[in-house]
Amino acid sequence: MANQAEATFEKQPMWSGGRSPFNVSYGKLMMWIFLLSDAFTFSSLLVQYGAQRFSNIETAVTTSWPDPASIFNHFPFMHGVHLPLLFVSVMTFILIVSSVTMVLAVEAGHRNSKKEVQKYMVYTIFGGIAFLSCQAWEWATFIHEGARLDSNFFGITEQGYKHLQSVSFSDHFEWADGDRTWGPVPFAALFFIVTGFHGFHVFSGVVINVVVYIMTVRGVFERRGHYEMIEKAGLYWHFVDLVWVFVFTFFYLI
Amino acid sequence: MSTAALHADEHHADHHHKESFISKYVFSMDHKMISKQFLITGIIMGTVGLIMSLLFRLQLAWPDEQFSFMETLLGKWAVDGKLDPNFYMGLVTIHGTIMVFYVLTAGLSGTFSNLLIPLQVGARDMASPFMNMLSYWFFFLSSVTLLISVFIETGPASGGWTVYPPLSALEKAMPGSGLGMTLWLSAIALFIISSLLGGINYISTVLNMRTKGMSMNRMPLTIWAFFFTAILGVLSFPVLLGAALFLIFDRSFGTSFYLSDIYLEGVGALENIGGSPVLYQHLFWFLGHPEVYIILMPALGITSEVISCNARKPIFGYTAMVISLLGISFLSFIVWGHHMFITGMNPFLGSVFMILTLIIAVPSAVKAFNYLTTLWKGNLRFTPAMLFSIGLVSFFISGGLTGIYLGNAALDIQLHDSYFVVAHFHLVMGSAAIFGMFAGIYHWFPKMYGRMLNNTLGYFHFWLTFISAYLVFFPMHFMGLAGVPRRYYQFTLVKEFDVWMDVNVLMTVGALIGGFAQLFFLYNFFYSIFRGKKATQNPWNSNSLEWSAPVERIHGNWPGEIPTVYRGPYEYSRPDRELDYFPQYEQDESAPEVLKTEKSKTSPAEKEEAESSVFFAAIKKVFGLS
Numbered sequence: 001m002a003n004q005a006e007a008t009f010e011k012q013p014m015w016s017g018g019r020s021p022f023n024v025s026y027g028k029l030m031m032w033i034f035l036l037s038d039a040f041t042f043s044s045l046l047v048q049y050g051a052q053r054f055s056n057i058e059t060a061v062t063t064s065w066p067d068p069a070s071i072f073n074h075f076p077f078m079h080g081v082h083l084p085l086l087f088v089s090v091m092t093f094i095l096i097v098s099s100v101t102m103v104l105a106v107e108a109g110h111r112n113s114k115k116e117v118q119k120y121m122v123y124t125i126f127g128g129i130a131f132l133s134c135q136a137w138e139w140a141t142f143i144h145e146g147a148r149l150d151s152n153f154f155g156i157t158e159q160g161y162k163h164l165q166s167v168s169f170s171d172h173f174e175w176a177d178g179d180r181t182w183g184p185v186p187f188a189a190l191f192f193i194v195t196g197f198h199g200f201h202v203f204s205g206v207v208i209n210v211v212v213y214i215m216t217v218r219g220v221f222e223r224r225g226h227y228e229m230i231e232k233a234g235l236y237w238h239f240v241d242l243v244w245v246f247v248f249t250f251f252y253l254i
Numbered sequence: 255m256s257t258a259a260l261h262a263d264e265h266h267a268d269h270h271h272k273e274s275f276i277s278k279y280v281f282s283m284d285h286k287m288i289s290k291q292f293l294i295t296g297i298i299m300g301t302v303g304l305i306m307s308l309l310f311r312l313q314l315a316w317p318d319e320q321f322s323f324m325e326t327l328l329g330k331w332a333v334d335g336k337l338d339p340n341f342y343m344g345l346v347t348i349h350g351t352i353m354v355f356y357v358l359t360a361g362l363s364g365t366f367s368n369l370l371i372p373l374q375v376g377a378r379d380m381a382s383p384f385m386n387m388l389s390y391w392f393f394f395l396s397s398v399t400l401l402i403s404v405f406i407e408t409g410p411a412s413g414g415w416t417v418y419p420p421l422s423a424l425e426k427a428m429p430g431s432g433l434g435m436t437l438w439l440s441a442i443a444l445f446i447i448s449s450l451l452g453g454i455n456y457i458s459t460v461l462n463m464r465t466k467g468m469s470m471n472r473m474p475l476t477i478w479a480f481f482f483t484a485i486l487g488v489l490s491f492p493v494l495l496g497a498a499l500f501l502i503f504d505r506s507f508g509t510s511f512y513l514s515d516i517y518l519e520g521v522g523a524l525e526n527i528g529g530s531p532v533l534y535q536h537l538f539w540f541l542g543h544p545e546v547y548i549i550l551m552p553a554l555g556i557t558s559e560v561i562s563c564n565a566r567k568p569i570f571g572y573t574a575m576v577i578s579l580l581g582i583s584f585l586s587f588i589v590w591g592h593h594m595f596i597t598g599m600n601p602f603l604g605s606v607f608m609i610l611t612l613i614i615a616v617p618s619a620v621k622a623f624n625y626l627t628t629l630w631k632g633n634l635r636f637t638p639a640m641l642f643s644i645g646l647v648s649f650f651i652s653g654g655l656t657g658i659y660l661g662n663a664a665l666d667i668q669l670h671d672s673y674f675v676v677a678h679f680h681l682v683m684g685s686a687a688i689f690g691m692f693a694g695i696y697h698w699f700p701k702m703y704g705r706m707l708n709n710t711l712g713y714f715h716f717w718l719t720f721i722s723a724y725l726v727f728f729p730m731h732f733m734g735l736a737g738v739p740r741r742y743y744q745f746t747l748v749k750e751f752d753v754w755m756d757v758n759v760l761m762t763v764g765a766l767i768g769g770f771a772q773l774f775f776l777y778n779f780f781y782s783i784f785r786g787k788k789a790t791q792n793p794w795n796s797n798s799l800e801w802s803a804p805v806e807r808i809h810g811n812w813p814g815e816i817p818t819v820y821r822g823p824y825e826y827s828r829p830d831r832e833l834d835y836f837p838q839y840e841q842d843e844s845a846p847e848v849l850k851t852e853k854s855k856t857s858p859a860e861k862e863e864a865e866s867s868v869f870f871a872a873i874k875k876v877f878g879l880s
Binding site for chain 2: 015017021024026030034036037040041043047048051056149185186189
């Protein structure tokens with residue numbers, strides 16, 4: 001269909017039929033529409049997060065929403081060291097870099113350079129797998145710390161708040177008795193659902209990337225004469241990356 | 255012939271070679287076959303939904319009567335022929351779910367979007383036939399899952415088709431809240447996937463696959479309606495998915511997003527704290543309100559086409575029709591709060607939702623008046639399709655007027671959850687949309703099956719259905735105004751409602767007549783598929799592109815090149831023509847200025863300008879400003 005659009009482009013005005021008005025193939029158009037729809041799915045999840053968070057600002061059992069920096073302060077092999085948000089920054093960096101390699105793969109596809117497409121797709125797939133592994137570690141640590149779907153022990157008492165204030169970056173830190181209390185119930189559940197749903201998208205993206213990588217290796221796109229499939233996978237991958245920016249902001253930064 | 259067309263022909267010849275029974279009738283990738291699959295599944299689901307409504311109507315009219323056939327039919331749900339209260343709730347819920355999602359969303363939009371989009375815009379098939387096939391089979395699985403839920407021991411989901419928590423979130427809330435609710439959620443998840451696959455396909459096909467000359471402002475109004483419907487579906491169903499995801503966690507994993515401080519008989523206080531069932535309602539109605547337009551708009555599109563064709567007149571105000579569809583689509587996303595006026599919503603927010611809701615009356619009125627002015631002094635042909643379309647206009651007006659009452663936040667205190675609401679949506683969304691669907695079936699049956707439906711049976715079908723619909727739903731207004739709540743099992747148990755018993759009998763008799771009338775349709779439909787009169791190529795002397803395709807259905811729609819379009823779809827009774835119609839695909843020998851203007855537009859400067867402002871150009875084209 002891309003060929004058709006290009007062939008008739010000269011003769012046809014944009015919207016008068018017989019060609020694609022945006023000069024894109026139907027597959028790419030479908031991907032855009034799907035992403036629009038998926039954006040609404042994530043929006044609905046984040047709207048629920050906002051609603052739950054604001055309705056839990058002050059309840060009988062708790063004072064406020066847990067402070068993410070006091071919870072996500074672990075780093076592999078650095079037990080007991082207070083490193084708030086360092087690990088998740090690394091995760092974010094990995095995902096963004098994998099988007100960059102994806103751009104390079106798409107660009108290489110435009111030049112029909114099979115070798116380079118292969119190389120950058122491998123990098124992208126590795127980035128995706130690395131991100132998922134980091135997320136697994138993050139989840140495991142969080143659960144180990146006591147995160148549960150139906151309760152939340154990350155509320156901070158006044159004593160705990162003072163304790164946290166006295167600790168600076170990379171100091172040794174461990175919660176003392178009486179530092180923590182029961183907090184707003186949906187905190188961990190929201191974290192698991194939303195990051196889990198995003199992680200599922202990353203996983204799907206990795207599967208898609210592996211499929212198009214295999215297709216590249218087998219020379220499917222070379223025979224087809226264009227690497228548009230890489231572009232479509234790229235659109236999805238960037239979208240997943242973009243969503244992570246929002247998830248990261250909502251769950252870690254504010 | 256362009257290379258693309260050549261390619262498509264090879265493609266199509268290819269298909270002819272290896273078409274087996276399975277690939278032709280079961281896992282078909284031909285949009286015409288898929289539309290028939292949607293239609294027949296929709297008819298089966300519709301029949302099930304109809305029978306359910308008759309069962310609970312019998313209960314409402316004669317609550318103390320014992321119907322022995324009911325025990326035969328329902329077993330333990332109707333011991334001694336008296337309907338079980340829990341199963342009554344289940345019937346109401348599944349009737350609503352089936353009619354809203356399975357008949358009027360998938361059955362209507364699935365059938366006619368699939369049939370008409372490629373044929374009317376001039377495409378060989380949908381943009382992705384494979385995804386189209388998947389869309390049907392997800393819908394099929396979803397239908398089967400929902401029907402299975404009726405047969406399980408604890409009964410189907412029974413919390414109403416809106417499945418509000420806590421009834422839907424607590425497994426112990428009522429019998430249907432257990433496995434029945436789980437199956438309901440699975441069915442809807444499959445349904446959302448199906449509608450997403452379909453919707454993405456419809457939008458891409460309309461945008462990308464139009465034939466030469468088929469500019470946006472030459473598309474039939476059916477296509478416009480399907481196009482906006484698909485956009486609504488693609489953007490609103492994901493929100494329901496998000497709500498369902500949280501609901502599943504509440505049901506099965508101990509979270510309390512939608513639950514808070516609940517005391518359950520025999521269990522005591524539950525551990526859930528901090529959630530809000532109103533949050534679910536917001537998310538549900540963010541889908542739910544666009545959903546009623548997903549149901550109605552295809553019917554409106556079909557009506558535009560049928561009325562214009564059978565009045566032998568151009569549709570009155572083509573551009574106004576498109577803009578009003580656009581207006582309805584846009585507004586439908588920002589009015590969901592009017593379903594929730596009495597949830598304790600801030601009155602200021604309520605007034606915002608109220609004003610936005612009342613604004614919808616404007617585009618709706620534009621549509622209603624345009625239908626009437628199209629009919630005015632038309633050369634009317636009362637085919638069954640035409641009658642059903644006029645019936646739609648009637649329901650659209652009588653049901654739409656009560657929408658203005660219900661949109662009022664103050665009046666809603668009295669009317670909310672009463673029979674007034676039931677009357678309103680059964681007229682404006684239920685009856686109107688089903689009449690649009692019938693109009694579409696009578697009008698395009700020759701295109702689908704190459705045979706004609708019997709007109710006499712069609713007239714019986716129309717008049718009986720039309721009268722019975724008003725018989726059933728009109729008295730409900732008065733019950734609702736008097737404060738009779740919906741979803742009650744037995745009115746004789748409440749003394750104040752005793753006065754309505756005779757009216758209930760009247761409504762049930764009406765429903766039985768309506769159910770009986772559908773037998774005419776079912777007989778007509780299935781008989782005519784095999785034995786109906788053979789159709790000619792253009793039996794209604796219609797202008798639109800689908801009638802240029804041959805009667806025998808081939809994969810690829812047109813044997814040769816796809817016809818080029820030279821004019822809009824509603825040029826009926828032009829004074830300079832001998833025939834009273836002027837097909838879109840017929841070239842005007844005397845005045846080839848259409849081609850000339852097209853050529854003049856290809857100057858490089860203009861092309862560049864169009865390229866630089868894609869969106870602006872689109873708007874200009876759509877509204878015919880260029």
